[in-house]
Amino acid sequence: MTDFTPPIRDLRFLIHDVIGLQTVAELPGFGETSPDLVDAILEEAGKLAKGVLAPLNRIGDQEGSVLDDNGTVRTPTGWKDAYEKFCEGGWQGISAPEKEGGMGLPLLLGAAVGEMWHSANMAFALCPMLTSGAIELLTIHGTDEQRALYLSRMISGEWTGTMNLTEPQAGSDLSKVRSMATPVGDGTYRITGQKIFITYGDHEMTDNIVHLVLARTPDAPNGVKGISLFIVPKFIVDTNGKIGPRNDVKCISLEHKLGIHASPTAVLSFGDKGGATGYLVGEEGHGLACMFTMMNNARLAVGQQGVAISERAYQQAVAYARDRKQGKSPTTGQDDAIIHHGDVQRMLIRMRATTEAARALSLYAAAQLDIAHHHENGNTRKSAQSRADILIPMVKGWSTDLGVENASLGIQVHGGMGFIEETGAAQHLRDARIAPIYEGTNGIQALDLIGRKLLRDNGVAMHILIDEIRGALIGDFTDADVTHTAKTLGQAVNQLETTTNDILARCANGAELAQSVASPYLRQASICVAGWLMLRSLQKLANINDNDGFAASKRLNCNFFFGQVVPEAQFMASQIANTKDACLHETTPLF
Amino acid sequence: MTDFTPPIRDLRFLIHDVIGLQTVAELPGFGETSPDLVDAILEEAGKLAKGVLAPLNRIGDQEGSVLDDNGTVRTPTGWKDAYEKFCEGGWQGISAPEKEGGMGLPLLLGAAVGEMWHSANMAFALCPMLTSGAIELLTIHGTDEQRALYLSRMISGEWTGTMNLTEPQAGSDLSKVRSMATPVGDGTYRITGQKIFITYGDHEMTDNIVHLVLARTPDAPNGVKGISLFIVPKFIVDTNGKIGPRNDVKCISLEHKLGIHASPTAVLSFGDKGGATGYLVGEEGHGLACMFTMMNNARLAVGQQGVAISERAYQQAVAYARDRKQGKSPTTGQDDAIIHHGDVQRMLIRMRATTEAARALSLYAAAQLDIAHHHENGNTRKSAQSRADILIPMVKGWSTDLGVENASLGIQVHGGMGFIEETGAAQHLRDARIAPIYEGTNGIQALDLIGRKLLRDNGVAMHILIDEIRGALIGDFTDADVTHTAKTLGQAVNQLETTTNDILARCANGAELAQSVASPYLRQASICVAGWLMLRSLQKLANINDNDGFAASKRLNCNFFFGQVVPEAQFMASQIANTKDACLHETTPLF
Known part of the structure; x- marks a missing residue:
C-alpha cells in the first residue's frame, strides 16, 4: 500500500475558488474562518491523516477488531494511540459549537477534513463519524443536563457515541423496531432488545460509550410514531460525569465483514439482566424525527467516504502505473511504464475526474448546510436547506457508487497484482462496498x-x-x-x-x-x-x-x-x- | 449461501432454439449430438454442479488452499472427493477428441456445461479449465509420444495441467519472459526460472501435474520470437507413464488473494537443484504461437466465468429478496417482501437480463469455434474463425465486467446482510473480480x-x-x-x-x-x-x-x-x- 498524500491542493481550490470561502465565512459565528486558518487546518489535518492514520489502514484490515473471550472488543494495534492523537488535536469537535467545547468551524471545513480521515483510514474514521452524529443529535435535542453530562465529553473525544437503529427485522424499514423502553418511574427507562450493525458498538479506546438507541415505549402506537430515542451509556455516570457501574448492555458478537475489518460492527444486547438504564432524548414518540435532524450530515459524511476511497484508490493506482513497466514506448522503443498506455490512462483519468467532481459536489452540499443552519435570513436558510435536501441523496448515492467503481478500476490498473491482498488495492474495494449500503441504501x-x-x-x-x-x-x-x-x-x-x-x-x-x-x-x-x-x-x-x-x-x-x-x-x-x-x-x- | 439451481432451461433454449443445435450437430464428427443427448448431458452436469460442487463453494472460500510446512499444497475439505467424482463422470474430456479418450462433443455443449461448473464453484472449476487449455495445446502441438504419454491421462483427469506464462516482470508483456531452457543434448532441456500466478500450480488431488512452461532457449532472439514451450511434469514419468522421480520444480508460495481462495495460485520455482527436465512442444521459438492456439477457448471459458458468477449472484439475490420483508405493500398494507420494491426489481432484472444476454453471446461464440474447427468447407471454417475472433474479446471483456457489476448488485440487493461474509453474496464479488484481469486483462x-x-x-x-x-x-x-x-x-x-x-x-x-x-x-x-x-x-x-x-x-x-x-x-x-x-x-x- 502506498503512502497517502492529502489532496490539499484540490480541497483549497474548491473551498477558496469554486465554493467560495466567503459564502460560509460571512455567516454569523464563522467570522474567524479566514483563508489562512483554513489552509492551516487542512495542513494540520493532512499531517495527522498521512502520518498517523494512513499507516494503520492495512494493519487494521489484517488484524480487524476482535471480541475476546472476556467480552472485550480489541481494536487493532496502534488504534488507541491514534485515537488519542486524534483527540489531542481537537478534531472530534471541529464543527461542534464553541460553547460546548468544539472548534465551531463551518461544516465545509469539517467535511474537507473528514474526507482526509476517510481516505487515510476509513475503518478508523468511522468512530469519530458516528460520534459526530451523536454530538449533533444531543446538541439539538438534549436537555441542558444531558448536554452538560455527555456532550462536552464526546466533543473532546473522551467518550465516543453510537447510533442504535437497526434490528434484525428492521433495516431500511425502522417502523419494525421492537426494542422496548419501559418507564421506571424516576424519569429513566429500562431498555431491552437487540440491535445489530452497531458501528463501534463496543471498544476499549475510551472509558465510556454513549449509545443513542431507538426503542418503543409501552402502549406506543405501531409504526414510526411509536419510536422514541434514548441515551444508554455503556457505564452509568453520576451528575459530575464520574464513571459508575456497568449498564445492562453488552456486545455479544462482531460481524465478519467484506471490508472495514477494523471497525467493530457489533450486535448489542440490551437488558439481559433486567434492562439497561436509558434516558429519553426529546419527546416520547419523536425518536425518528430526532434521528432525521442528523441524517443530512451523516449522509454527507458517508458520501465523502466514496470520494475518499476514490482518492486513495487513485493514488495507489497512479503510483503503480508510473512504476510498472510492460510493453515498449512507440516513440522511444524503450520499456514503457503502463501509465503511458492509453487504456490505463483512460482508467486513471476517469478515477481522477470523477473523484474531483464528487468532491466538489460534497463540499458544495456542506456549504449549503452551513448556510441552512447559520444564515441570519430565514428565507436564505430555507432556500439553502431545500437545496441541501436535494443534494444530499446525490452526494451519498452517486459518490459511494463511484467509490466502488473507482476502487474496482484501481484494481484493474494493477492487473494481477491488484488481486493480491498485500498490494492493498483490493482493500479499497472491500472497504468501499459498504458505503452504498449503510446510512440508507x-x-x-x-x-x-x-x-x-x-x-x-x-x-x-x-x-x-x-x-x-x-x-x-x-x-x-x-x-x-x-x-x-x-x-x-x-x-x-x-x-x-x-x-x-x-x-x-x-x-x-x-x-x-x-x-x-x-x-x-x-x-x-x-x-x-x-x-x-x-x-x-x-x-x-x-x-x-x-x-x-x-x-x-x-x-x-x-x-x-x-x-x-x-x-x-x-x-x-x-x-x-x-x-x-x-x-x-x-x-x-x-x- | 443459497443452493445453486443449474440454469438448464435457459441453456436448452439457447442451444436448441437460439443458436440452433443443428449448426454444430451437422459438423463432421458431431453427428451423435442429438437433442436428447444434449439434454441428458446438461441434466447430469447440473446434478454434479448442484449436488457436489456448489455445496463446497463457501467451504473453499473459508479454508482456502494452503501450502503447508512440508511444501505440500492442501486443497480444502471435500476437494479431492469432488475432483474424483468430476473425473468419474468423464467431464474433463467433454470436448476433447474421442480418439484421445474424450467425449468428442461440441464446444457449444462443453461451454454450456463449463458455465455450470463455474457457477457452482469457480475456484474448483479453474482446475479443469486450465487442464483443458493444456489438453487443447498438446492435442494440436504435441508429438505422438507426448500425446500418448500425457494427453489421455489429462483427458481422464488422472493428471491435471497448468499454464506457466507469467513472471514478475512479464505479465501482459510476455516478450519479457526470462525463464531459461538449456538443451541437455538428449533432446530434453533444463528449465530454470520463476513463474508466478500459476493456477493450481501445485496440489495433491492427482499423482502428477503437467506444467506447460514458456521459456527462452540460449541464443534465442529477444522478444516473443525467442520463446519456446515446454512440458515440465511435476514428476518425471517413464514411457509407460509410470511415475518416477520428482522433477526440479516446486511451489515456493501461494498468493493471498481477494477471491477464489480455494484455487491455489502458485509461485513456482524451476531449477533450484540445477534445472527441471523439460520437453519441447512444437518448434523452438514458437512457444507463443502455440499458446495462441488455445487462447480463444481459454478466453471463452473466462468470459463464461463472468456469466456464471452473474447467474449465481442473481440466484442468491432473488432468493433473499423473496424472503426479506421490509415496508408495506401499497396494495395490501401487509409486510412486503423487498422483491416487490421497484428499485430492487430494477437491480434483479438487470442482473438477470445481462446474464442471459452474455450467456447467449458466449454460446454463440462457442458454436462459431466449433464451425471454425470442424466444418468441411474451408471458406466456412475461415468465416467462422474470423467471426469467433471478433466475438471472443467481447465474451471475455464484457461478460467478466458484467460479472463484477452483477455480483456488486447482488450485494446491494441484500442491504447490510450483503456485506456480511456468512451471507455469501460478498464472495461472488471477490471471486468475480479476477476474471477481468487474467487470461489477458x-x-x-x-x-x-x-x-x-x-x-x-x-x-x-x-x-x-x-x-x-x-x-x-x-x-x-x-x-x-x-x-x-x-x-x-x-x-x-x-x-x-x-x-x-x-x-x-x-x-x-x-x-x-x-x-x-x-x-x-x-x-x-x-x-x-x-x-x-x-x-x-x-x-x-x-x-x-x-x-x-x-x-x-x-x-x-x-x-x-x-x-x-x-x-x-x-x-x-x-x-x-x-x-x-x-x-x-x-x-x-x-x-
Whole structure:
C-alpha cells in the first residue's frame, strides 16, 4: 500500500475558488474562518491523516477488531494511540459549537477534513463519524443536563457515541423496531432488545460509550410514531460525569465483514439482566424525527467516504502505473511504464475526474448546510436547506457508487497484482462496498430524492437548481474549453429538465413507477450538478498561476468529465424514458 | 449461501432454439449430438454442479488452499472427493477428441456445461479449465509420444495441467519472459526460472501435474520470437507413464488473494537443484504461437466465468429478496417482501437480463469455434474463425465486467446482510473480480478487438457481422415487442457502424487513439451483438408452450435489455466520438 498524500491542493481550490470561502465565512459565528486558518487546518489535518492514520489502514484490515473471550472488543494495534492523537488535536469537535467545547468551524471545513480521515483510514474514521452524529443529535435535542453530562465529553473525544437503529427485522424499514423502553418511574427507562450493525458498538479506546438507541415505549402506537430515542451509556455516570457501574448492555458478537475489518460492527444486547438504564432524548414518540435532524450530515459524511476511497484508490493506482513497466514506448522503443498506455490512462483519468467532481459536489452540499443552519435570513436558510435536501441523496448515492467503481478500476490498473491482498488495492474495494449500503441504501437515497425532494414539492426546488445551473452557462467565454463545456452542460441540463418534467407528470399518481426510475434519476441529476461545479472549476483556472501543474491537471480532468462522464446522463435519461410502467408486476415470474 | 439451481432451461433454449443445435450437430464428427443427448448431458452436469460442487463453494472460500510446512499444497475439505467424482463422470474430456479418450462433443455443449461448473464453484472449476487449455495445446502441438504419454491421462483427469506464462516482470508483456531452457543434448532441456500466478500450480488431488512452461532457449532472439514451450511434469514419468522421480520444480508460495481462495495460485520455482527436465512442444521459438492456439477457448471459458458468477449472484439475490420483508405493500398494507420494491426489481432484472444476454453471446461464440474447427468447407471454417475472433474479446471483456457489476448488485440487493461474509453474496464479488484481469486483462481484450480484429482487416469482419445483424431486423413482425426491439437494435447497429467507420478512419495512423477508445468500443459492440441474440430469443418465444413461465420471464428480460441496457451503447459511442486524440501526452501531469 502506498503512502497517502492529502489532496490539499484540490480541497483549497474548491473551498477558496469554486465554493467560495466567503459564502460560509460571512455567516454569523464563522467570522474567524479566514483563508489562512483554513489552509492551516487542512495542513494540520493532512499531517495527522498521512502520518498517523494512513499507516494503520492495512494493519487494521489484517488484524480487524476482535471480541475476546472476556467480552472485550480489541481494536487493532496502534488504534488507541491514534485515537488519542486524534483527540489531542481537537478534531472530534471541529464543527461542534464553541460553547460546548468544539472548534465551531463551518461544516465545509469539517467535511474537507473528514474526507482526509476517510481516505487515510476509513475503518478508523468511522468512530469519530458516528460520534459526530451523536454530538449533533444531543446538541439539538438534549436537555441542558444531558448536554452538560455527555456532550462536552464526546466533543473532546473522551467518550465516543453510537447510533442504535437497526434490528434484525428492521433495516431500511425502522417502523419494525421492537426494542422496548419501559418507564421506571424516576424519569429513566429500562431498555431491552437487540440491535445489530452497531458501528463501534463496543471498544476499549475510551472509558465510556454513549449509545443513542431507538426503542418503543409501552402502549406506543405501531409504526414510526411509536419510536422514541434514548441515551444508554455503556457505564452509568453520576451528575459530575464520574464513571459508575456497568449498564445492562453488552456486545455479544462482531460481524465478519467484506471490508472495514477494523471497525467493530457489533450486535448489542440490551437488558439481559433486567434492562439497561436509558434516558429519553426529546419527546416520547419523536425518536425518528430526532434521528432525521442528523441524517443530512451523516449522509454527507458517508458520501465523502466514496470520494475518499476514490482518492486513495487513485493514488495507489497512479503510483503503480508510473512504476510498472510492460510493453515498449512507440516513440522511444524503450520499456514503457503502463501509465503511458492509453487504456490505463483512460482508467486513471476517469478515477481522477470523477473523484474531483464528487468532491466538489460534497463540499458544495456542506456549504449549503452551513448556510441552512447559520444564515441570519430565514428565507436564505430555507432556500439553502431545500437545496441541501436535494443534494444530499446525490452526494451519498452517486459518490459511494463511484467509490466502488473507482476502487474496482484501481484494481484493474494493477492487473494481477491488484488481486493480491498485500498490494492493498483490493482493500479499497472491500472497504468501499459498504458505503452504498449503510446510512440508507442508495436505493433509499434515490427514493428520497424522487419522493420527498422532487414529487413532494412538485419539482420546485429542482427547477430552481436547474435554472441556476442554466444561468451559469450564459456568457461570452474567452476560454474555448469553457465555451465547449458550457454547451455540453447546457444539453445535459435541458435533458435533466425534460426528464424531471416527465417524472413529475408520469409519477404523480404512480409511486411504483417512481421506484423504478429513481436510481437512474439520481445518477443523471448528480452528473449534471457535479458538471456545473466542474464548469465553474474550469472558469476559475484563469486565476491560477500554474507553477505546480495543478491547473493543467484540473483542465484535463474537467474536459474528460464532459467528454466521457456527462454523456452517461443521457444514458440514464433513456433508461427513465424507456420505463413505461413499474418494472414488474407481482405475478410476473423472474425466471 | 443459497443452493445453486443449474440454469438448464435457459441453456436448452439457447442451444436448441437460439443458436440452433443443428449448426454444430451437422459438423463432421458431431453427428451423435442429438437433442436428447444434449439434454441428458446438461441434466447430469447440473446434478454434479448442484449436488457436489456448489455445496463446497463457501467451504473453499473459508479454508482456502494452503501450502503447508512440508511444501505440500492442501486443497480444502471435500476437494479431492469432488475432483474424483468430476473425473468419474468423464467431464474433463467433454470436448476433447474421442480418439484421445474424450467425449468428442461440441464446444457449444462443453461451454454450456463449463458455465455450470463455474457457477457452482469457480475456484474448483479453474482446475479443469486450465487442464483443458493444456489438453487443447498438446492435442494440436504435441508429438505422438507426448500425446500418448500425457494427453489421455489429462483427458481422464488422472493428471491435471497448468499454464506457466507469467513472471514478475512479464505479465501482459510476455516478450519479457526470462525463464531459461538449456538443451541437455538428449533432446530434453533444463528449465530454470520463476513463474508466478500459476493456477493450481501445485496440489495433491492427482499423482502428477503437467506444467506447460514458456521459456527462452540460449541464443534465442529477444522478444516473443525467442520463446519456446515446454512440458515440465511435476514428476518425471517413464514411457509407460509410470511415475518416477520428482522433477526440479516446486511451489515456493501461494498468493493471498481477494477471491477464489480455494484455487491455489502458485509461485513456482524451476531449477533450484540445477534445472527441471523439460520437453519441447512444437518448434523452438514458437512457444507463443502455440499458446495462441488455445487462447480463444481459454478466453471463452473466462468470459463464461463472468456469466456464471452473474447467474449465481442473481440466484442468491432473488432468493433473499423473496424472503426479506421490509415496508408495506401499497396494495395490501401487509409486510412486503423487498422483491416487490421497484428499485430492487430494477437491480434483479438487470442482473438477470445481462446474464442471459452474455450467456447467449458466449454460446454463440462457442458454436462459431466449433464451425471454425470442424466444418468441411474451408471458406466456412475461415468465416467462422474470423467471426469467433471478433466475438471472443467481447465474451471475455464484457461478460467478466458484467460479472463484477452483477455480483456488486447482488450485494446491494441484500442491504447490510450483503456485506456480511456468512451471507455469501460478498464472495461472488471477490471471486468475480479476477476474471477481468487474467487470461489477458480486459484492456488487452479491447486492444485485441480494435487492433488485431478491426484495424488489421480494415473492418471487413466487423462489417460482415453488422450486415448480418441488420438482415435480422428486416421483416414483417407480428409480435409488437419484436417490432419495437428490431427498431431499437437497428438504431444501435447503425450507430455501431458509424463508430466503427469513425475508428477506422481516425485510428489508421494512430495506435494511441485506438488505445484510448478500445474499451468503450468493446462494450458498445458487445451490447449490439448480444442484443441481436436477445432479439432472436424474443422471436423464438412464439414456439414455446409456456407452461413453466420461462417465456414470460425471457420476454421481460429481453424487453428490459432493450430499454435499459442497449442505450448504454450510445453512451459508449459518445465517449468514443468525444475522444479527440490520445487521452494524455507524456508531459501532462495527472495531478
